[in-house]
Every structure is written in C-alpha cells, then in structure tokens.
Amino acid sequence: MDIVTRIEEIILLAVLQLGSRAYGVPIREHVQAMLGHRVSIGAIYVPLDRLVRKGLLTSFEAEPTAERGGRRKRYYKLSSEGLDALRALQDLHERLWRDVPQPLGAG
C-alpha cells in the first residue's frame, strides 16, 4: 500500500462520510473541523489531486449551478483501492493502540 499522509487520511474519511455530497466546499469544512484550523480553498485541492493520481479517489464534474456563478462542482468518490487503504489504516491504528495502557501514561 502507498503511504497515505495524515491529511490524505482525513480527506479519505471526509469523502467516505460525505458520500454523494463530497465536493470541495464540504470536504474543506470537514477537514477544518477535524484539524481545528483553517485550510485554504487552494490548499485542499493539492491532496485531493494527489489522491486521484494515486487511484484512491475518483472524480467527476457535475452540471454548472447558479449558486457557484455557473461553475461546475467536482465530486469525489472513494475507489475500491481507497476503501482498502482506509481499512488498512483502521487496522494499523487499532494495532498501534491495542496494547497502550489507558489513560495514557497510567501504566
């Protein structure tokens, strides 16, 4: 599996959770909420594009809408490879945290 960075992991999870509403604006809001700081519109397209190139996301453009000044939305969808990557990440997190005493530092 390719190495997936933390921001890519958050975006993959955002796309999974947003489902059919996953395009730039809600993805950015989700990422900002998760990270707790501002992410610019330009910056969100860098990891999104990388994930598409890695084959973890697919994208398609919708019809132009008036609320966007006649611009199209680019929707993103998890590919089967993207879903596998998320499963592998989940498994990795579970293994990483399994034997760590809780609360942290208590052991």
Added chain:
Amino acid sequence: MDENGQARLAGESLPPLIRRFLSIMAAPADRDAILGDFEEEFRRRIHSDAVGRARRWLLLEMLLSLPPLFQRRLLSILWRLGAMNLTLLRTNPLRSGLLGLLALLPAFMVGTGGILHTAVGPNATSEGLLLLGNPFLVLGGIAVALAVNLLTTVTIATERSEARGWEVRIGLQGKALNVAVITLAGLLSALIFAYLLVENFQIISRYSF
C-alpha cells in the same frame, strides 16, 4: 441579464478583478472547481455575514490560496512541457534516408576500395575511385547520415506519474530506409575502423586518409 450579472450588481458575486486573478492562478484542470468554491462560499457569507466581513474573508482566503495555487499552476506547466512526444527532426523520412545514402557514398567507396586493395592488391583500385577518400568527407558523411536518420526516426516520450515519477521512453519510428542507413553507417564505420587496424594505417599515408 443573466443570474451572474444580477448577482454582480447586488454585490453577491466575486469581484471581476479577483475572479480574473484566480482564473489566471488556478491550473486549467482545477479552474472551474476552485472558482466555483470561492463563488459559493463568498455568496453564502454575503448572506450570512456583513458584506465587509465577507470581502475580508475573500481577500484572506485568496492570499492563503496563492501559494498552493501557484505551486499547482507551475507543476501543471512543467508536466505539460515534460509530458510530450518529441520527434527530434520533423522532416520527410525518405529525404533523410536518401541524404544519408548520399552522405555515406565516400565511406562506401573507401570501404570497398580498401577491401579490394587488401584482397587483390594496389592495382585493384584506381585513384579516381578513391578521390572521395578525404577523411572529412568520409567521417563527415557518416556523421551526417547517422545524425539525420537518427533524428528522424528516434522519438523521445516523457511522462510523469505520481507513483513512478518521470519516465522517458526512447523509440524508433520504424522507417525501414532510415534504419537501413543507420545500420549501413554503423557497418561502414566498423569496416573502416577494422581496415585501418589491419592495414596499419597504410591507407592514411597513401590516400591522405
């Protein structure tokens, strides 16, 4: 008036200067998505916040977006420059082949003359046959034949992928005459080189080669 025009009059749409600037900065593939996101968020903020606050948000968002937009714009230009099929010399392959054959004539004469000279003796070749035996003509001819035909037939394709990085593929366009000229030039070079070794440079002293 269309909806965009009405929105602009109402101050709800992106100011034209900012829209223009963003369309220049955004890579063509992302332009619609990025400008649409700016437009959508700006309109939402105009409705929910004060106009001045929405405009301040827009300016800050634009400034924060500049570095990644510039990076992606630059990369898209570099990828477009790099990802191309380059035929080094765009010319008629037949013309290149014939020019190559003509350029190889001196080398061919010297090569044939040399073989006859070795096999049959000095009388086998006439001075007339070896008039073309000037080293500049022979070696220059081989160089011209090789260069013209290699440049006509060789293609260089470069491609960049995220997973594998830059890939360069070199191939031949498969024009039989050009490939034959390249092969002949190689053979003649080898023949002349071998001949010079065998004859211990006699041909140089006798025919100024």
